[in-house]
Amino acid sequence: MAEASGAVALPGMEVRQLERNLYEVYIGPAHPGSGHMRIIVRVEGDVMVEVDPDIGFVHRTMEKLSEGRDWMKNIPLFERMAILDACNVTLPYVEAVEKLLDVDPPERAKYLRTLLCEINRVASHLYGFGIFGVFLGHSTLYMWAFGDREIFVELAEKLTGARLTHSYPMFGGVRRDMPDDFGKHVRKATAYMRRRLDEYAKIFLNNPNIRSRLEGVGVIPKGRAVEMGLAGPNVRASGVKYDVRLAEPYEAYDRVDFEIPVYEEGDSLARAWQRVDEIRQSLSIMEQAVDWLEKHPREGFIHEKFWKTAPPIYKQVYAGAVPYAGKYRVKMIPLYASLRVPAGRSFARVESGRGEITYYVESDGKDTPYRVRVVSGSFRNVIAFKYAMPGHRLADLPAIYGSFDYFPPEWDR
Amino acid sequence: MVEMVTAYVIWHDFLRYLIFYPPVYQFIIIPGLIAALVVAIFIIWFERKAAARVQMRYGPYEISPRTGGATQLIADLIRYSFQEIIVPRTVDAAIYFAAPVAAVILSLMPLNAIPLTSNPAFWPIPMDYSLLVAVALTTLSPIFVIVMAWASNNKFSLIGGVRESFIVTAYELVAVLSMLSVAASMSTFNLVDIVEAQSGGLWYGLLNPPAFLAAFIATLMTTSGFPFEIPDAESEIVAGPYTEYSGLMYGLDMGAAYIKRWVFSVLMALVFLGGWAPYVPGTGFVLGYLVPSLIVSAKALVIMAVMSFLRAVYGRYRIDQALGVAWEILIPLAMAAFGVGLAEAYFHVYAHLGVMAVAG
Numbered sequence: 001m002a003e004a005s006g007a008v009a010l011p012g013m014e015v016r017q018l019e020r021n022l023y024e025v026y027i028g029p030a031h032p033g034s035g036h037m038r039i040i041v042r043v044e045g046d047v048m049v050e051v052d053p054d055i056g057f058v059h060r061t062m063e064k065l066s067e068g069r070d071w072m073k074n075i076p077l078f079e080r081m082a083i084l085d086a087c088n089v090t091l092p093y094v095e096a097v098e099k100l101l102d103v104d105p106p107e108r109a110k111y112l113r114t115l116l117c118e119i120n121r122v123a124s125h126l127y128g129f130g131i132f133g134v135f136l137g138h139s140t141l142y143m144w145a146f147g148d149r150e151i152f153v154e155l156a157e158k159l160t161g162a163r164l165t166h167s168y169p170m171f172g173g174v175r176r177d178m179p180d181d182f183g184k185h186v187r188k189a190t191a192y193m194r195r196r197l198d199e200y201a202k203i204f205l206n207n208p209n210i211r212s213r214l215e216g217v218g219v220i221p222k223g224r225a226v227e228m229g230l231a232g233p234n235v236r237a238s239g240v241k242y243d244v245r246l247a248e249p250y251e252a253y254d255r256v257d258f259e260i261p262v263y264e265e266g267d268s269l270a271r272a273w274q275r276v277d278e279i280r281q282s283l284s285i286m287e288q289a290v291d292w293l294e295k296h297p298r299e300g301f302i303h304e305k306f307w308k309t310a311p312p313i314y315k316q317v318y319a320g321a322v323p324y325a326g327k328y329r330v331k332m333i334p335l336y337a338s339l340r341v342p343a344g345r346s347f348a349r350v351e352s353g354r355g356e357i358t359y360y361v362e363s364d365g366k367d368t369p370y371r372v373r374v375v376s377g378s379f380r381n382v383i384a385f386k387y388a389m390p391g392h393r394l395a396d397l398p399a400i401y402g403s404f405d406y407f408p409p410e411w412d413r
Numbered sequence: 414m415v416e417m418v419t420a421y422v423i424w425h426d427f428l429r430y431l432i433f434y435p436p437v438y439q440f441i442i443i444p445g446l447i448a449a450l451v452v453a454i455f456i457i458w459f460e461r462k463a464a465a466r467v468q469m470r471y472g473p474y475e476i477s478p479r480t481g482g483a484t485q486l487i488a489d490l491i492r493y494s495f496q497e498i499i500v501p502r503t504v505d506a507a508i509y510f511a512a513p514v515a516a517v518i519l520s521l522m523p524l525n526a527i528p529l530t531s532n533p534a535f536w537p538i539p540m541d542y543s544l545l546v547a548v549a550l551t552t553l554s555p556i557f558v559i560v561m562a563w564a565s566n567n568k569f570s571l572i573g574g575v576r577e578s579f580i581v582t583a584y585e586l587v588a589v590l591s592m593l594s595v596a597a598s599m600s601t602f603n604l605v606d607i608v609e610a611q612s613g614g615l616w617y618g619l620l621n622p623p624a625f626l627a628a629f630i631a632t633l634m635t636t637s638g639f640p641f642e643i644p645d646a647e648s649e650i651v652a653g654p655y656t657e658y659s660g661l662m663y664g665l666d667m668g669a670a671y672i673k674r675w676v677f678s679v680l681m682a683l684v685f686l687g688g689w690a691p692y693v694p695g696t697g698f699v700l701g702y703l704v705p706s707l708i709v710s711a712k713a714l715v716i717m718a719v720m721s722f723l724r725a726v727y728g729r730y731r732i733d734q735a736l737g738v739a740w741e742i743l744i745p746l747a748m749a750a751f752g753v754g755l756a757e758a759y760f761h762v763y764a765h766l767g768v769m770a771v772a773g
Contacts (some may be wrong), residue, residue: 046733
């Protein structure tokens with residue numbers, strides 16, 4: 001039953017009349033340029049006048065699910081938000097629970113966490129680059145970025161035993177120590193990646209074809225970026241020097257030497273360069289972390305409170321007395337299975353590949369959390385689509401979308 | 414005396430007048446449908462292998478490692494042929510089916526207006542105005558892409574169709590002007606004369622590089638090759654005008670684009686790269702027709718291979734940027750090329766080089 005006003009309320013659906021000369025295009029949810037989301041675009045001719053990011057297609061009720069699981073089992077759960085950035089995504093949960101437990105992980109664990117976080121950050125940025133490349137029809141960058149990401153995925157595998165869902169940070173430490181020859185692999189990977197970044201610049205970022213697509217497209221001025229509350233590389237590309245690693249150093253970030261790159265332009269090209277510079281910084285952090293780890297003796301990778309409950313065989317393996325598949329390499333501690341966290345509320349945040357990720361954890365003293373609230377970087381960035389895209393042409397949609405490195409599963413949870 | 418009608422005569426006449434009759438032969442076999450299919454398979458294979466080389470991977474490989482995975486393309490072709498053709502209920506069915514077929518046939522038409530030898534026995538049509546006819550025939554097929562888009566009744570198709578129409582209006586003038594600058598330069602539309610004039614080794618592509626460059630880029634634009642893969646930009650509008658097509662019909666759509674590229678490459682090989690130039694066609698079918706046609710095909714194949722390789726280097730331009738390139742850079746370039754052609758005619762460049770293209 002159509003009304004003259006044009007607004008008809010159907011169950012779960014709103015139908016409204018478009019203005020004259022507007023054309024509505026649904027990009028997604030099953031569209032080669034959309035990812036797991038839908039973008040409702042109203043175009044006038046070829047120019048977008050209204051862009052409405054319609055999210056929620058990969059919502060998995062993670063916050064609710066976490067209330068029914070043991071504290072420990074929530075780590076693999078939260079990883080599913082962004083499996084390509086698994087350590088960064090679960091770290092604030094672990095930190096928040098550690099605050100409730102009142103344990104401080106040993107120095108070595110902090111460095112190990114920092115190391116994996118940076119490996120994840122590089123892999124995650126490369127993933128974003130690959131998607132960005134294919135959005136612009138640049139298949140070479142897509143293949144290069146995904147090929148080179150493999151190196152960092154394998155580094156993570158050498159460190160943790162898993163390619164993507166590492167579940168590495170645990171309450172009071174990490175799941176296992178690093179292998180003996182890990183430093184060698186890290187240094188090889190960083191040297192290779194530095195060389196590759198120059199080649200990326202040659203084929204993609206300085207390619208006149210790509211530059212003309214990105215320069216001045218999707219500009220977000222500094223003030224606007226702050227107003228919208230953008231996070232991560234996107235806000236830094238708009239000239240705001242904000243990074244959790246700097247604002248509130250966690251783990252070993254206050255002891256490693258790194259810079260926060262900032263770009264003033266705020267356009268798609270700046271966001272792409274921002275990621276290149278961040279990869280460079282991450283490589284440097286990885287090297288520093290691995291240097292520290294090699295110089296310092298293996299003095300426990302987990303808090304004494306948990307380590308003392310470990311069976312003797314674990315301690316023998318870690319001491320190198322018992323040859324095991326990988327010297328010094330111990331797996332999970334059994335105590336965690338029946339962990340009860342004292343009642344209380346805590347909050348922690350880290351800088352993930354896509355921006356600040358925040359956890360609020362509330363415990364009522366049981367073996368499952370009372371409430372976990374997650375706010376991820378992608379959630380804070382998605383709003384930018386609505387304001388950065390109008391005024392540009394439909395063909396700019398992938399150029400802007402890709403530059404934000406938006407990852408639907410991370411926001412939808 | 415009545416000639417005996419024997420099986421031999423029937424067979425001979427069948428071959429002579431139906432298969433090897435130049436208009437049919439050129440349309441169906443070389444450089445027409447069958448050659449275009451072989452070329453398409455080779456070029457797609459080359460495109461995938463070359464791009465894979467740049468991108469640090471193998472490309473097609475596992476299906477037959479010894480041939481570099483070449484049979485993968487045959488397998489793909491078979492799959493396309495036997496895939497179910499899904500016709501959405503909302504399309505205008507008659508036009509939906511007719512348009513791709515018409516596009517393929519019309520894309521092949523220009524091949525019937527070109528000579529592949531200087532031997533008049535193997536010309537499909539009289540060659541006096543062949544360049545003009547061939548260039549004119551290349552402009553027929555794009556309209557059917559727009560028809561496809563309209564008949565599909567899909568938003569992405571429609572946007573793709575609109576983009577195609579913009580691109581067509583932009584590139585056509587460039588292609589025509591740059592191809593015809595050779596006619597200005599040599600005062601003839603006769604492709605045979607044009608090729609003969611280049612037999613000294615001084616190809617027109619060397620004599621007038623702007624024309625060659627403009628024609629090359631115009632061809633890239635019309636056949637939506639990178640960096641101008643705009644009407645069917647996957648990440649923006651799915652498959653553009655071909656979104657609603659599946660199976661063999663989609664194969665036809667893609668085939669029409671490849672055939673168009675092939676036709677332009679053959680034309681460019683004749684006009685700019687001296688056609689069968691180092692070779693002087695002899696008599697008889699093999700020496701007089703087959704060999705020169707293979708030389709022309711080989712040159713055209715090189716042009717196509719270069720076009721395919723650009724996929725590994727470029728992303729795609731936005732439609733307004735591509736149109737800007739066409740109207741602001743290419744058309745002045747083509748005009749300049751035409752001017753160069755006129756200047757060459759005025760100073761009798763070819764006559765000075767000892768080539769008499771046109772008597773009188």
